[in-house]
Amino acid sequence: MDSSTLFGIATIGYILAMVSYIVYLAFRNRTVGIIATTVTVVSFIAHTGAFFMRWYEGYVMGLRSLWHPPISNLYESIIFFIWCLILGYLIIEIKYKNRSFGAFVTPIAGLALAFIEMTGMSKEIEPLVPALQSNWLLAHVTMSFISYSLFGLSFATAIMYLIEKTEKKTEPAYIFWSVSLGVLIVLLIAMSLDYLEFHVAATSSENIKNYLFRATFKSPNPTVALLSWIASFAIIATVWATGGYLKKIVSAFNVTPELLDELTYKTVAIGFPIFTLGGLIFGAIWADQAWGVYWSWDPKETWSLITWFVYAFFLHARLMRGWRGKRAAIVSVIGFVAVVFTYLGVNLLLSGLHSYGSLS
Amino acid sequence: MAERDKTFVDRIWDFFASVKLAVVLFSLIALTSIVGTVIEQNAPPEKNIIVLKRLLGERLAPEAYRVLDSLGFMDMYHSWWFVTLLVLFAMNLIVCSLERLPRIWRLATEPIKPLNPDKPPSFPIRKEITLKADPETLRKALISALKKTGFRPMNSPMQKGGFQLYAQKGNWSRLGVYITHLSIIIIMVGAVIGIFFGFNGFLNLPEGRSSDVAYSRKDSRPHQLGFTIRCDDFDVEFYGMSDMPKDYRSWLTVFKDGKEVMRKMIEVNEPLRYGGYTFYQASYGMLSTGGGYFIFRVRGPDGKTETVTKIMGESFVIPGTKIKGTIKKFSPALAVSQDGRTYTYTEMMNNPAVYIEFTEKGKPKYSGWILKRYPKTWRLPDGSMVQFIDYWGVQYTGLQVRKDPGVWIVYLGCIVMGIGLYMAFFMSHRKIWLIVSEAKDGSLVRVFATANKNRPAFERKIETMVSNLTEEV
Numbered sequence: 001m002d003s004s005t006l007f008g009i010a011t012i013g014y015i016l017a018m019v020s021y022i023v024y025l026a027f028r029n030r031t032v033g034i035i036a037t038t039v040t041v042v043s044f045i046a047h048t049g050a051f052f053m054r055w056y057e058g059y060v061m062g063l064r065s066l067w068h069p070p071i072s073n074l075y076e077s078i079i080f081f082i083w084c085l086i087l088g089y090l091i092i093e094i095k096y097k098n099r100s101f102g103a104f105v106t107p108i109a110g111l112a113l114a115f116i117e118m119t120g121m122s123k124e125i126e127p128l129v130p131a132l133q134s135n136w137l138l139a140h141v142t143m144s145f146i147s148y149s150l151f152g153l154s155f156a157t158a159i160m161y162l163i164e165k166t167e168k169k170t171e172p173a174y175i176f177w178s179v180s181l182g183v184l185i186v187l188l189i190a191m192s193l194d195y196l197e198f199h200v201a202a203t204s205s206e207n208i209k210n211y212l213f214r215a216t217f218k219s220p221n222p223t224v225a226l227l228s229w230i231a232s233f234a235i236i237a238t239v240w241a242t243g244g245y246l247k248k249i250v251s252a253f254n255v256t257p258e259l260l261d262e263l264t265y266k267t268v269a270i271g272f273p274i275f276t277l278g279g280l281i282f283g284a285i286w287a288d289q290a291w292g293v294y295w296s297w298d299p300k301e302t303w304s305l306i307t308w309f310v311y312a313f314f315l316h317a318r319l320m321r322g323w324r325g326k327r328a329a330i331v332s333v334i335g336f337v338a339v340v341f342t343y344l345g346v347n348l349l350l351s352g353l354h355s356y357g358s359l360s
Numbered sequence: 361m362a363e364r365d366k367t368f369v370d371r372i373w374d375f376f377a378s379v380k381l382a383v384v385l386f387s388l389i390a391l392t393s394i395v396g397t398v399i400e401q402n403a404p405p406e407k408n409i410i411v412l413k414r415l416l417g418e419r420l421a422p423e424a425y426r427v428l429d430s431l432g433f434m435d436m437y438h439s440w441w442f443v444t445l446l447v448l449f450a451m452n453l454i455v456c457s458l459e460r461l462p463r464i465w466r467l468a469t470e471p472i473k474p475l476n477p478d479k480p481p482s483f484p485i486r487k488e489i490t491l492k493a494d495p496e497t498l499r500k501a502l503i504s505a506l507k508k509t510g511f512r513p514m515n516s517p518m519q520k521g522g523f524q525l526y527a528q529k530g531n532w533s534r535l536g537v538y539i540t541h542l543s544i545i546i547i548m549v550g551a552v553i554g555i556f557f558g559f560n561g562f563l564n565l566p567e568g569r570s571s572d573v574a575y576s577r578k579d580s581r582p583h584q585l586g587f588t589i590r591c592d593d594f595d596v597e598f599y600g601m602s603d604m605p606k607d608y609r610s611w612l613t614v615f616k617d618g619k620e621v622m623r624k625m626i627e628v629n630e631p632l633r634y635g636g637y638t639f640y641q642a643s644y645g646m647l648s649t650g651g652g653y654f655i656f657r658v659r660g661p662d663g664k665t666e667t668v669t670k671i672m673g674e675s676f677v678i679p680g681t682k683i684k685g686t687i688k689k690f691s692p693a694l695a696v697s698q699d700g701r702t703y704t705y706t707e708m709m710n711n712p713a714v715y716i717e718f719t720e721k722g723k724p725k726y727s728g729w730i731l732k733r734y735p736k737t738w739r740l741p742d743g744s745m746v747q748f749i750d751y752w753g754v755q756y757t758g759l760q761v762r763k764d765p766g767v768w769i770v771y772l773g774c775i776v777m778g779i780g781l782y783m784a785f786f787m788s789h790r791k792i793w794l795i796v797s798e799a800k801d802g803s804l805v806r807v808f809a810t811a812n813k814n815r816p817a818f819e820r821k822i823e824t825m826v827s828n829l830t831e832e833v
Contacts, residue, residue, distance in 0.1 A: 063599065127599040130607050130628035130641075273781035281774045290629050292640040292762040293560075294770060295551070297437040299397040309390040313383060320379050346397070 003057055004123070006050035007079070011113050013043025014082070018110045021102035025249065033099045040102070044086050051083060054125065063127040071141045072132050074347065075121050080142075081343075082109045084149035092153070092263070100253035104156040111188070118191055136286035143278020148339055150271030151311070154264050155336035158329035161260040163250045165326060169240065173326040178243045180333060182236030189235070190216045190228070261325055264332050265318060272311050279304055303342040310335040376455035385449045392445070396436045399428065408434065450548055457541045467789070468534040474516045474524045475808065477795050485809040485819050487826055491833045492802040495522055501833060502794055502805070509825050511792060522797035530790050534812070536783030543777035550769030558764040559583055559637075565591040566647055566756040570615070574637075574761035585761075587635055588615040593750070594644055594757040596709065601733070603710050608641050610757040636763050643758030646692065646707055652753035654687055654714060659745040667749075678744050682720055689715035690751060694729060702729065712751055713737075788813035792822070805829075 020036035023029075051070065058064040070076045089105040092098075116123075159177060166174035193215040214220075216228035283301070288294040295301060314331040317323035323331070366374070375381065399408050405425065412421040412428075432439030475481070491498060496518070502525055506513045511527035561574040561583055570590035573582040592611040599606045607627055614622040614634050624632045631640045651671070659665040660680035668676040675686040693706040694713035705711075717727040718740070731737045732748045739745055792809040807826065811818040 127602075127604050127606065130605060133607070133627075134629040136629075269785055273785045276781055277778050281777065285771070285774065286629075288767065289631070290640070291642070292631065292638055292760045294767065297396065297401060302393050302397045306390045306393050309386045313386045313390075316379065316382060316386075 003050045003053035006046050006053060010043045010047035010050060013039055013046060014086070014106060014109050014113060017043060017102070018106035021099065021106050024099060025103040025252070028252070036099065036102055037093065040086065040090065040106070044083075044090065047079075047083055047086070051080070058125045061125060063125060065133075067135050068128055068133070068137055069142070070125070071145070072128055072137065073122070073126060075116060075123050077141065077145060077343075078112050078116055081145050081148055081152075082112050084146050085109055085112075085152055088149050088153050088267075096259070098253075098255060100255050101156065101160075104160055105153065108152055108156065114188075115191075118194075131290050134286055134290060136282055136289065140278060140282040140286055143274050143282065147271040147275035147279060148343060150267045150274070151332075151336050151339045154267040154271065154332050157260045157263040157267070158332035158336075160250055160253075160255070161257055161264060161329045162326060162333070163243070163246050164257050164260070165329075166243075166247075169243070173330065174243065175240065176330055177333070178240040179236055180337075182239035185239065186232045186235050190232075257325075261328065264329060268311055268314055268332060268335070272315060275304075275311070276308065280308060300342065300346045303338065303346050307335065307338040307342050310338050373455060373459075376451050377459040379456070381448075381452050382456060385445060385452060389445050389449065392436070392442065395433060399433055399436075401437065402435050405429075405434075446548070450545060453541050453544060457538050461538060464534050464538065468531050470531075472514065472526050472528040472791055474514075474526055475793050475795065477519075477522065477524065477797065480793075480795065480806070480808055483808040483810050484815060485807070485811075485822060487807040487822065489805050489807075489826055489830060490799055490802055491805060491829065493833050495796045495798060495803045498796060498803050498805070498833070499523065499525075501829065502796065505825050505829050505832075506792070506794070508828075509792075509821055513794075520797075522795070522803075524793060524795050526791075526793040528789065528791040530787045533783045533787035534789050536780050536785070536787065539780030540777055540784055541780075543773045543780050546773030546776055547770050550766040550771075550773055553766030553769060554764040555766075558766060559762065560764075561761045562642065563589075563639075563759045563761050564645070564756045565589070565610075565759060567591055567594055567652075567753045574759075585635070585637060586616075587621070589613070589634075589639065590615065591757050593752065594755045595750075596644070598710075598733070608644060608757075610641055610759070612639065636765070638762050638764075640760040640762070641757065642760035645756055645758065646709065647754050647756055650754060652751050654690075654751055655749040657745075657747040657749055658685075659747075661743045669752075678718075678740075678746070681742070681744065683718050683725060683742070683744070684720070685716045685718045685746065687714060688717050688727075691715075691729075692751075694731060709751070709755060712748070714748055714751070716746065788818070790818055 017036055017040040020032055020039055024032040024036050054070040054076075055064075055066075058068070058070055059066055064070075064072075071080045085105065086109060089101060092101060159181070162173055162177040166177065168174060190213055194213065215224075217225055217232075219225045219228065283304070284294040287296070287301075310331065314323075314328065314335060317331065318328055399411065409421055409425050412424050416424055428434065432441065436442050493501075499515075503513055503515075506525060506527060511529055513525040513527040516524040516526070559574075559576070560578075561576045563571055563574040565571055568591070570588050572585055572588045574585060575581065576583055590613045592613055594608075594610045596605050597607040597609065598604060609625055609627050611625050612623070612632055613620060614632075616635075622632070622634055626632045626639060626641050628641050631638045633639075653669050653671060656668050656670075656676070657665060658668055658676065658678055660678050662680045664679040666679055670676055670687055672687055672690065675684050677684050691702070691704045691711075691713045692708060693704055693710040694702055695705045695711070696702050711731060711733055713729045713731045715727070715729050718725045726741060729737060730746055730748045732750070735747075738747045788811045790809070790811045792807065795806040795808070797804050797806075807822060809818065809822055
């Protein structure tokens with residue numbers, strides 16, 4: 001068996017787990033819950049095995065040293081992100097004896113896996129370019145992704161909190177979460193349409209820049225482009241209008257808003273120091289070793305600084321000004337948007353030194 | 361002090377001490393930074409005009425560019441207003457920390473005092489247990505239980521048949537936030553020192569040449585190094601037979617006052633440091649002048665081997681024979697097309713090849729391409745071998761040259777930040793009091809405790825301690 005077979009098993013497992021958690025959420029059947037947890041644990045073990053196997057395969061092929069784990073291109077980093085996310089989720093499930101988050105966390109993993117398939121990014125084990133051949137790779141990338149995953153968990157609990165705690169449709173917090181969720185859905189649909197329209201997957205980051213949203217917003221046919229915008233507003237409006245159902249579902253969880261608020265803070269409080277040290281400081285030291293500049297205001301660096309400022313804002317607002325609840329949750333959602341942009345947006349839309357994170 | 365009694369200095373102090381200012385600065389720095397990631401910094405104007413055209417349309421773009429340019433957005437991270445924001449941020453950080461430090465310092469250094477056993481104040485964590493032993497015999501067990509939990513308890517004397525044990529730990533963790541703030545200031549100081557006293561430059565050094573200057577990145581002006589650096593060789597290593605570079609390497613030698621003082625091979629993640637300067641492998645390229653040396657290791661049919669160095673057009677003799685090889689052509693990157701013709705696919709030395717004609721007593725014997733990366737091509741029909749080692753003296757290594765006396769301060773700041781963050785987020789200030797008094801058939805132990813962070817974890821620890829105690833006694 002090779003690593004890609006095992007990854008395949010884990011992928012199918014995570015999708016099954018996602019379905020089971022959602023079914024569990026709907027029917028609150030204990031057996032389904034146990035099945036969901038079992039499937040997740042088994043997939044996680046397969047995933048772990050695949051990770052180490054890929055590490056070993058890269059070594060045997062002579063492309064990487066044993067110091068270089070498979071976390072050096074976009075595909076590998078997303079796979080590693082999912083691994084951290086599921087690990088973090090399993091810890092929370094065991095510690096708080098609550099399965100309900102599963103229905104919110106496994107879809108993030110599912111979306112990430114779908115993103116890999118939709119963009120058709122390269123899954124090959126690639127040799128490391130000279131700049132990446134550093135022992136800092138291990139510390140910098142693993143710690144960055146552990147913090148990204150923690151921020152992802154914080155995002156999930158914050159969104160749940162907002163859904164549960166907002167009452168009126170005219171309330172700013174309600175508008176905020178419904179529009180955020182609506183935009184997310186619109187983006188996913190637009191990207192799926194791109195994929196269906198062009199079939200061929202993007203082979204390079206240049207390529208995806210050319211075809212991203214070509215089936216919808218940037219269509220050469222102005223009618224299609226106009227319709228896309230109208231449809232987007234319709235979708236966002238629908239999410240806004242029907243948010244009450246989501247609230248019913250989330251309220252059916254046995255999670256108190258206080259626990260959600262607590263988790264939102266705790267995951268940030270652990271993620272922030274890891275991100276500062278692993279993402280910013282180790283990144284700067286590595287850049288200093290490789291290029292002779294520890295900070296060059298390259299887009300990736302700048303965006304991670306922006307992310308850092310958002311979470312610093314979150315912590316100061318909470319600890320110094322007593323921001324809790326809705327306001328804190330909104331900041332946490334914004335923080336994760338910045339994380340996603342640092343991670344994907346910079347590589348897909350902007351250019352810079354970190355170009356090996358691209359799709360090719 | 362009433363608002364109007366405040367002096368000007370007080371007002372300025374208050375302005376910088378406010379968390380509101382911090383929040384405004386966080387937002388301003390974050391939001392303006394976004395602009396600089398969309399507009400490519402220090403790029404040729406045309407590039408950004410194209411970006412602006414896409415965002416704003418044909419008509420507005422040139423005007424928008426002019427406005428943005430005059431506001432410094434084309435090099436915004438060094439513009440006066442962005443630097444002002446950073447300076448304000450630093451001042452805010454310093455004043456905010458100074459403002460709150462005395463109170464926190466007191467909390468961190470205050471020794472823990474015994475409680476009034478009759479009227480203990482309310483605490484978030486409280487427990488009561490009765491143990492079947494008189495207070496004095498319990499003392500030892502309680503002390504060791506506290507020590508096991510990580511405390512070094514203080515002892516109060518016996519009073520009305522009872523006593524108190526009390527302890528605290530992690531009190532210094534209260535300073536974690538300030539250490540983190542301090543580290544940001546240290547890093548900024550290091551960066552400023554680097555800007556004012558550092559040098560950032562480059563040096564393109566051909567194989568075999570030396571230089572005692574590097575060129576500034578800003579204005580390309582030469583900058584005296586105070587020593588001489590020579591490039592002995594440059595080489596690219598590839599993965600297998602592919603064109604994926606595995607390693608860029610330069611062999612450098614440093615001379616000071618005419619004497620060799622250092623010799624080192626550098627790679628991308630492995631720079632050379634000498635005399636306060638650091639030389640990084642940044643780029644490479646081919647000289648347009650040509651005229652290098654071909655280096656071969658030649659082995660005759662009888663196994664005798666020698667190394668020869670020749671220039672284009674020169675000849676060498678295979679040891680032990682009368683066969684003479686003449687260098688006719690060179691290609692930096694040889695490829696064979698489908699119809700069998702050879703051509704050069706790139707100007708870089710990706711697949712260096714040399715065309716040699718062999719003659720014996722003036723009569724042509726055989727001829728062909730010898731490729732550096734393909735050992736199969738080194739073998740000649742008569743069993744001798746011509747290994748193509750290098751075409752030396754035609755490539756240059758591109759070195760990034762930097763002197764940054766502030767970098768060690770930045771590193772120090774990073775270490776301090778690691779310590780500060782650890783203290784601030786993963787340690788907590790925990791206090792515990794055990795008040796022991798006589799009860800009917802034994803002693804009553806009342807536990808009071810508090811933690812400034814992660815209270816549930818502390819509570820669990822105390823529960824374990826209590827249940828262990830009950831079992832032991």
